[in-house]
Amino acid sequence: MSKIRVECGDITRLRVDAVVNAANSGLRGGGGVDGAIHRAGGPSILQECDAIRYRQGCCPTGEAVITGAGDMPSKHVIHTVGPVWRGGQSDEASLLANCYRNSLDLAMKHGLRTVAFPCISTGVFGYPPEQAAPLALHAVRDFCARHPDAVDEVIFCVFSRADEALYVELLKD
Numbered sequence: 106m107s108k109i110r111v112e113c114g115d116i117t118r119l120r121v122d123a124v125v126n127a128a129n130s131g132l133r134g135g136g137g138v139d140g141a142i143h144r145a146g147g148p149s150i151l152q153e154c155d156a157i158r159y160r161q162g163c164c165p166t167g168e169a170v171i172t173g174a175g176d177m178p179s180k181h182v183i184h185t186v187g188p189v190w191r192g193g194q195s196d197e198a199s200l201l202a203n204c205y206r207n208s209l210d211l212a213m214k215h216g217l218r219t220v221a222f223p224c225i226s227t228g229v230f231g232y233p234p235e236q237a238a239p240l241a242l243h244a245v246r247d248f249c250a251r252h253p254d255a256v257d258e259v260i261f262c263v264f265s266r267a268d269e270a271l272y273v274e275l276l277k278d
C-alpha cells in the first residue's frame with residue numbers, strides 16, 4: 106500500500122527518491138517549478154536533459170524522462186511534459202493523467218520508493234487547479250492500486266494555500 110499525502114512548500118528541498126518536474130518538451134528548463142529545479146540542482150540536470158534530447162528528441166506531452174537531481178537533496182528528477190490548457194476539448198485530461206501515470210511508471214522501473222509531484226500544468230500552462238487536482242489524485246490512486254508494491258509514498262507538493270486546501274479536501278475520503 107502506498108501512502109499519499111500533501112505537503113505545502115518548495116519541491117526542490119524535499120529529500121525524496123524522485124521529484125517530478127513540470128517540464129516543457131524541449132527539456133531546456135524554463136520558469137516556474139522547472140526553473141526552480143534547474144537552479145537548485147545546478148547545471149548537471151540540463152546536461153543530462155541535453156543528452157536525452159540528443160538521443161531521443163523532444164519529450165512528447167504526457168511522457169516522462171529521468172535524470173539525476175544534481176545538488177538537490179532528492180536523488181532523481183522525473184521530467185514530464187504537461188498539456189497546455191486549450192479549453193478542455195483537446196485531450197488535456199488524458200494527457201495530464203498520462204503525466205502522473207508515466208512518471209510513476211518510470212519511478213517503479215528505477216526502484217524509486219518516494220515520489221513528489223508539483224501541480225503539473227496548473228501554472229503557466231493554465232490548467233484549472235480545481236480540475237487538475239481530482240484528476241491527479243485519481244491517476245495516482247489508480248496507479249497505486251494496480252501496482253501496490255511499486256512505491257512507498259507519493260507526495261503532492263503544492264505551492265499555494267489554495268492548492269493545499271484542494272488536496273486536503275480531496276484526501277479526506
Ligand code: ADP
Pocket residue numbers: 114115116117127128136137138139141187223224225226227228229230231232262263264265268
Ligand atoms: P506548468 O508550465 O506545467 O503550468 P509551472 O511551473 O508554471 O508549470 O506551475 C506548476 C505548479 O508548480 C504551479 O502550481 C506552481 O505554483 C508550482 N510551483 C512553482 N514553483 C514551485 C516550487 N519551487 N515547488 C513546488 N511547486 C512549485
